[in-house]
Amino acid sequence: MTRANARTGGQLLVDTLKVNGVDTVFQVAGESFLAVLDALYDARDDIRCITCRQEGGAAFMAEAYGKLTGKPGVLLVTRGPGACNASIGVHTAHQDSTPMVVLIGQVARDQAEREAFQEVDFRRMYGQLAKWVGQIESADRVPEYVSRAFHIATSGRPGPVVLALPEDMLRDLSEATVPGPHRPAKAHPGPDDMARLRAMLAAAKRPLLLVGGGDWTDRSGAAIQAWAEANGVPTACSFRRFDVVDNQSPIYVGDLGTGAAKDLTKLTKDADLLIAVGARLGEITTQGYDLLDSPEPRQTLIHVHPSAEELGRVFRPTLGIQSGVEGFAAAVSALPPVDGSAWAGWLKGARAAYEGQLTPGAYGGPMHVGEAMVALRAMLPRDAIIATDAGNASGWPQRFLQFGRPGRFLGPTSGAMGYAVPAAVAAAITHPGRRVVGFAGDGAFMMSGQEIATAIQYGATPIIVILNNNMYGTIRMHQERDFPARVHGTQLTNPDFAALARAYGAHGETVERTADFAPAFQRACDSGKLAVIEVKTDPDLITTRTTLTALREGALAKQ
Incomplete structure (x- = not known):
């Protein structure tokens, strides 16, 4: 095919990345995607190509970029060994709910299913580590697949998506058109759920807010913090989610991670209302699934999460709300505050315990x-x-x-x-x-x-x-x-x-x-x-x- 307006699969791929707002690609070069590198050369004023030293490091960089920006981090690696090295970062994006698009060079289509050089079936390899794994068999469908990858990576619970790119497909010519940018689909809470939440908070004596998960922005973090401050609700973060709310706020009481403070684990067990927003309530955050009884928690549990599959996975909530954190934070911050005087002492004690943890204990050695x-x-x-x-x-x-x-x-x-x-x-x-x-x-x-x-x-x-x-x-x-x-x-x-x-x-x-x-x-x-x-x-x-x-x-x- 030599049509004047045709583009290679590699060019279509890069053009679709540009439409979806990609400004940085982290990669370790491989011969299986040379056509993509060539297209990135033409796009070098629009997309930075960061060449890394090992695919695991490149994958971590893409994941960190996704955390920082809220946009999918884009990773480009070669087949076989390159993809295996990269899997550690893909697994991290999965467990950390980080949007990520992983592009892997693949053996040519006429070599498939022959255990060709560095051949791996990526659908099977990455099946449990990614939200979706696809392989693009035709250059005509490159824009469709890439657009879908960005939509899936950013919708609902964010996470990684993997696309395998046969090297001969990347050289094929196509007249396919590139669609507009992806539009993430995010769930929002209903007014009845928000009314129930407010009533449950008003009836509580020892409430605790737990924030975590991915997809938080400066705006949503500020909104949930303002709501917690207006209602005087003690607020903890889940494992390694320290930056959702300001740790210097008087409502912040610590983190439920590795080595969690005993005061905070006791606070969680003693709470009569636990409002978990964005957090999965996984093993580390729940201290080995010990802070709540399973499947029926002793605390009244309100669990807000973008994925319906996560609600009730381990702990059955009294009120389960499928919602993205952005939509929930906006909705809850619009609610009139309740009278928090009943738990003012509860908050004061929890905050004092957290502040006490900021002072190191005594140690007589040279490096404290x-x-x-x-x-x-x-x-x-x-x-x-x-x-x-x-x-x-x-x-x-x-x-x-x-x-x-x-x-x-x-x-x-x-x-x-x-x-x-x-x-x-x-x-x-x-x-x-x-x-x-x-x-x-x-x-x-x-x-x-x-x-x-x-x-x-x-x-x-x-x-x-x-x-x-x-x-x-x-x-x-x-x-x-x-x-x-x-x-x-x-x-x-x-x-x-x-x-x-x-x-x-x-x-x-x-x-x-x-x-x-x-x-x-x-x-x-x-x-x-x-x-x-x-x-x-x-x-x-x-x-x-x-x-x-x-x-x-x-x-x-x-x-």
Whole structure:
């Protein structure tokens, strides 16, 4: 076909991305989608093509972009090994309810079902990790499939969508037209549901609001916070959703994540009304499904979620409302406030308990990570973006920093290690004028730390703080609880991280004393470059609340 107005499948793909507002693509180059790269060359003034060093890092970057912007992060990787590497980020987008469009090069159509070089059936591979998996067999249908991918990724509960692209299809010519931009479908609450909610709140004595899930914006976060403040309702966040409401608001009482404060878990159990908005009420948030009885909670439960399938999945709500958080926040903020005097003392006590958690406990060693975080809290601007990794290292910033819009928090509710560095790089690329800080343990940094090369290439300047205790700390913690004093398979030998950073062309420092952290952080800010600060921590100081010695002694005492 040589029609003058025809476009290749690759060109149609890129043109459809442009129509849907895509300004950035994260990718690791592969021969299976060269036609797409060629089309992106022509669109280079409209779409940034961020070339990453490994597909897992690229996937985390796309996921973080989706969290930050509310637009689908777009990932482009090659077949077989590339797609397998990328799966960690797709799984994170799924569990974190992040919109994402994953484009995977695929073997040519005449090679399918022969176990051709790097061939994988992506419908089967990604079937449980994505909202939809499709393969485009004809260039004529590229605009249809891509438009549908964006619609599905952003509608209802946001999540990842995967499209496989046979390489010969991408070179085929087509006269297909590109449709207009996608329009997400979002559910809204009905007036009867809102009237019932208000009546249930008015009858409560010990209410608790729990906010979480994906798709929150500055506007919806401000609306739900204003409603909670007007009604004096204590407000907690679900696992790693710290930035929905301002942590400095008098109604904020903490997070139900890993290592949740005992005061807050007791508060949740003692509540007579729990209003969960956007949160899935998953394992971590419910502390192993222990904070509520299943299937019939002892608390009166109002559960608001964009997916009908999530309502009643584990806990049967008294009132289930299928609604997106934007629509619900607008509707609930329009309700007249109720008299909250009955629970004013309940709120005061919960807030005081949270504020008490912001002060670290005593520690006599040279590096008190909690005190370093307190110092950092005073240095960060309101619009700072914080990215944390999985594992115990994330507990220090999560407990002792405070979050709230316009600042942002990026953390994997999937528990995926290796998230923080790529997420921080993506945040610094997306918002180059803002302070971005990523926190990783030594084990997590070594899983994706090479992506600092991506940041250097594109002039991004996040500050990466490595909390180095020379082990897989979270696993060691569980090891001591279950098999005390039998340490095996969790020790690590690490490089000089500051020297490694300098080898990349970044600013690098090592900190071993509490008093040296704040000056080192200031020098990192002043360097104008990507910076790595290695903080050497006491291995015994395993979490913000306990030590390995205490865990081991407690476990041995039970034997």
